[in-house]
Amino acid sequence: MFRTAFSANSLLALIIFFVACQKESTQRLPYYNTPDFTPIFVQSEADLTAKVPHIIGRFSFTDQHGVSISQHDIEGKIHVADFFFTSCGVICPRMTKHMQLVEKAFPNAADVVLLSYSVTPWIDSVGRLKSYCQTNHIQSKNWHLLTGNKSEIYQLARQSYFAEEELGFSKDSTEFLHTEHFLLIDKHKRIRGIYNGTLELEMQQLIADIKTLRQES
Template identity: 75%
Template structure:
């Protein structure tokens, strides 16, 4: 069986069915990449992994990058693509009134932040999917409630249509399921997306699972080594 980590989020959606839990969990553990193995690139919303061997291959095979954007964070500061240029970043999509999944995702994003304290070359972006509710002031309150203090973690709000388009067309946040949807369809996904220093997607993870966060942390370290 071919195992293409870190694209494991979709695979994990079947793990909670009775007696199959252990078998699938063991399988997934066996699919973890070896330390130092190159991360694949993801160029399409079906997350087919692509491996490249040269800069020429990279330019030809991986045209997809995260589009330009500009939103306000919890401090009222403008955050745009300029803030992620030359940096690794992790993106997720949440809303402050979410009662179950989002708090777990926030907790797990804090694990990522704590693994790289005050790292100036890592940016965490949490986009609100209810920006008409999640004002700057509300995002600030959410940060205070959840103990979010890192200067490189931005909770973002802005025009709904722009956030939804960025999520679906740039980050492939809902994979193929949401790629063709527009802002009239509510966006809600547990996925975390890992993006490299050149704004190319390198991993997708289930943000509700601790094991996936450990893989995300390991993959960030791999990307850090790539740039040296």
């Protein structure tokens, strides 16, 4: 009798442990709705609609292959965005190297897109972006280095991606934009993470968070 009771208690403990682990493994990432990046956690679709109305806005720019890339190309996909320029001597090369860690973690994954927006688009022509890709061995078909109208890029960066955190709405569109942040956006164009693109450890967290988003229903 003692053995039977012990086995039943052990089984119950295992079930509780398994349920707890399942709950932890399916924990959702927070949402970010404002430039100060205050995390928001939601329990239902109704909460999400009410509490997190902010999504990435419409855009259309040209990538290193001369192909037009717009919001339609990220529909139903997870994407990571950063802001760089090809003549940057210190921070951008490190950011590019770290974005390559993300690229290698999801080689040609159809549901993961990388968008690197040039903040000096008047310099970074399609040809220059293509040369930059060749120099840095960027080959993924899902990594787009984008150029286009300066004010449109800056507006998208500051008002959609909150690229400069709390400064997101305080700068004029002509004032130079530069940030080391990577932004993680889910399949519904909502911001789900912000990371320091100069730190390799943060890239490991970004990769883990992308995997979490891929499991969301």
